[in-house]
Amino acid sequence: MKIEQLHALFLQCDSVCTDTRKIKKNNLFFALKGENFNGNTYAEQALKNGAKYAIIDEVQFNTSSKTILVKNVLETLQELAAYHRTQLNIPIIALTGSNGKTTTKELINATLSKSYKTTATVGNLNNHIGVPLTLLSMTTSTQIGIVEMGANHQKEIEFLCNIAKPDYGYITNFGKAHLEGFGSIEGVIKGKSEMYDFLTNNNKTIFVNGNDMIQIEKTTHANRFVFGKNNRDFDINIDFIEALPFVKSEYNNLEIESQLIGDYNFNNIAAAIAIGNYFKVKDHDIKASIENYTPTNNRSQIIKKGTNTIILDAYNANPTSMRAALLNFEKQPNTQKTACIGDMFELGKDAEKEHQNIVDLATSLNIDQVVFIGENFYKTKTKSNKSKQFNSFNDFKDWFNGSKTENNAILIKGSRGMALERILDFI
Known part of the structure; x- marks a missing residue:
């Protein structure tokens, strides 16, 4: 089946699901495989539970007019997401980094949702499965997509960018994370910077923390929107006030008191303020979104x-x-x-x-x-x-x-x- 045909079937469904325990009526089920499970064995159950179609890749489970046999279920999921992205006439913001990805994504989503219908990564579903699922959750009502990307090896961010094709990107920081896969801090910088490479090569826009010299140096020749503190030459200046106990910042003469601890969260807040400003969210809405955000899921x-x-x-x-x-x-x-x-x-x-x-x-x-x-x-x-x-x-x-x-x-x-x-x- 051609991807265009599969996409037409996907549009007949309400959403995509990979877990039969969470199947809802009119889902499109993808029978993914893992080290300890084979989704093909659950395809029949998925259909009984209400799935409209089940995507499988083992011929012995192709027992219904509602099962669709493909060469590889995971690759098909990724290919469908990439095709669906081409049909979405919306800007997509991608973000990665060693620390603070999910908190920053949540803050950006809270800010932009004041003025736009947004669809963002749920939780930290930011890998080779999560990114396609996020894209496939975007509908004709979505005005801005926000996609978190995680990686622990070289070429993973490049792969995810080629699926999501972001118009904007932000890297929270470069830190000592996943050293086993990246090999060194230099490997981390190289791997995360694959997002910069994609955006620069495609003449897209990068949001840059001007107080992070690695970010500044890596984006010298890119289209960039620079934010930070204590430098009026930046596109937008956001000042840090204090972080005892919660982070306070100032933007356009507005004091913003968050519910986030730690001065390290200032950069996450500043990114959300800057991106909100770039997309012309009103200042009082930016303030309200930051102040009302409450951290969850064991994060600060x-x-x-x-x-x-x-x-x-x-x-x-x-x-x-x-x-x-x-x-x-x-x-x-x-x-x-x-x-x-x-x-x-x-x-x-x-x-x-x-x-x-x-x-x-x-x-x-x-x-x-x-x-x-x-x-x-x-x-x-x-x-x-x-x-x-x-x-x-x-x-x-x-x-x-x-x-x-x-x-x-x-x-x-x-x-x-x-x-x-x-x-x-x-x-």
């Missing part, structure tokens, strides 16, 4: 439990974001501070060095107690009497349950695989 959340104040930032971690979180935590105006820090994953050969660097930093800061959790942190060395190390979460839990925690500020941060939000259950 402030939680009160009894007499304790918890900074829950346990969605993910890498050396760059961990350093920023610890430095911000030290500044918090609380008398008693405890940091619960979990292993950072996907660091490859740099894992030992980067975990030791975090231990050295954390124990040097004005934090009363630092607790390190996980096999990597357990291997590190520290002479500090204010630190404790646990090889596993269960070992930590046994110790923590026996500790009395009151009137504390508690930072919880670690990689997704550590699931440190579990600590909330016994505070």
Whole structure:
């Protein structure tokens, strides 16, 4: 079946689904495969649950007039999304980066949705499956699309850009994330900059944080809209006021007080303000959208439990974001501070060095107690009497349950695989 024919069938459906547990009537089901599952085996169930058609790639499951046999389901999903993109007469903003992608995407979406009908990546569905699903969720009513892109190897951002064909792009930063796949910080910069290459080669526009010299240097010959602080030569100037406890900024004589902690979130807020300004969202709507945004999903959340104040930032971690979180935590105006820090994953050969660097930093800061959790942190060395190390979460839990925690500020941060939000259950 030609992609044009499949697209015509797609338009007859209400939406795309890859999980039979979430099938709704009139869905188009894609039978994707994974290491531990084969979606083809669920095609019949998907149709019974209400799917209009099921896309499969194994002939033995082609048992219905509603099953569509293709060579490769994943490649077909990607090809359909790329074709659908060509039929959408809308601007698409793509963003990537080592830290802050999802928060920045949510802020941009909140800002632009004040004036436009937007469709944005849900959660962090930002990979070779998530990006196509985001594109296929865009309809004729969508006025601006916002697509988050993640990567842990070279050429992934290039691949995703060739599917989404963005008109605008923004890279939040370049940090020590996914070093196992990228090899080094230089590899991270090269991999993320594939978005710059696509936009520059296609004469599109790049949003640039003017206070980030890597971004400035990488976009010298591009069409760019530059924002930042303390430089009136930028296209738009956004000033940082403070971040205690929440980030405050100023734009066009308007003071904006967010519900986000950490001065590292200033750049995320500034990007949303700048992009809102570029698309002519009214200043008071930009202010309202930033001030009303509340972080969720274990990202910089402030939680009160009894007499304790918890900074829950346990969605993910890498050396760059961990350093920023610890430095911000030290500044918090609380008398008693405890940091619960979990292993950072996907660091490859740099894992030992980067975990030791975090231990050295954390124990040097004005934090009363630092607790390190996980096999990597357990291997590190520290002479500090204010630190404790646990090889596993269960070992930590046994110790923590026996500790009395009151009137504390508690930072919880670690990689997704550590699931440190579990600590909330016994505070």
